[in-house]
Amino acid sequence: MTRNETSDTRRRIIEAARELFTTQTYRAASMRDVAERVGISKPSLYHHFRSKGEILASLVRSPIEQLDATIQAAAARRTTAEVQRHVLSGCIDVMLAHRATMSLLLRDASVYGDETVDLVSRMASITNRAIELLAGPDPDWRGRVRAAQAFAAAADPISQLPDIPDDELRTELLRGASAILGLPVGP
Template identity: 40%
Template sequence: MPAAEKPSREDVPGRILAAARELFAAVGYRATSMQRVAEAVGITKPGLYYHFPAKDEILRQLTEPLLDELEAALADAERHPDPETVRWQALEGYLDVCIRHRETLLMLVRDMSLLVEAPVAHRFRSAVALANDLVAGPTRDLATRVRAAQAVAGLGDAVILFAEEDPGELREHVLAGVRALLAPARPAPPSAPDRGRPRGRRGGRPRLLDQEQVDHIRRRYATDGHTVEHIARELGVSRATVYRSLNSSSET
């Protein structure tokens, strides 16, 4: 993952946040003690408490920028009167925030307990629910809402899975995938005509010819010297059908 700008030795709060983010992602929020954070930074535990009186304050400062920007991006999208503009501005804004804060997003996903930790959980769930509504738009049928939820979930998932990739290229590919997902559904291709014959007891394609026609094919091929292509054209069947007739046994 492209490293964020490292805090200087004098930026103790920044160093604490960077170390805590890494520890929360690696071993979990609840399993990380304040002592362990202090040791990772190279300061005493009282020195850590001087900057952060509690562990949940570290978590708040780590997640607040992501949540603040996510809520702002969705609120900005919601102001537009055109549903399509709302949809795509919400998607792009959501994606851009995820890319900017991919280290924090990765931390949240690696320790799923953080997603039930107040107030992080409530704000994150509310933002996702709003994004789903904005992407679904005024059409409230189930199919549209399902595809909207898939699109929103795919934004964060792709950023997490490919966090090491170039952000610009990743953004382009993610949006291309979302456009494909949300494109109008194509009509189903027409089904093959029912030829009205059951499959044979050996499975495979149904027989198209009766025994008399099969005998005719064999006679034309063996006695009259006609080619498979000529016989197929004559009977209006495929060459594969002719070959099957020549290779099959005499059973019907």
């Protein structure tokens, strides 16, 4: 198998896994299901990925890296309001760009298991850092609560309202999360 064929097969495996994980849940979808969806044998699947956890890690790697980069870029902004706006808009943009994958992480409890501890830990760390930045410097407990509420207001509806078009949802998510933080709300 050539390098291009291997890369194409891995991409097809990841796409098939995304479909199966989001329609059946991560736990319910089996390696056999993934192999059948791709049209390869189960041993061939194991040639590309050693486990379902490894497939999941490959599936979520890009959105998690993008969220991490967004948070790092936001931290470099000059004012608290700029940091907050960048965290909100950047995280919303990444989550909408990877809507199915983020829905899987946000709504499928079966994703959280022994084989995914590192992945879940990294996502929790990114979320905690985002909330910390949204809270601003030296927040009191009320500020930390509002920051957590703002992050949830920006993230949760992405998986809960799949029928709303991305651009319309983005606008409302920014409005709601900004209002919670007391940021000026755009049109």
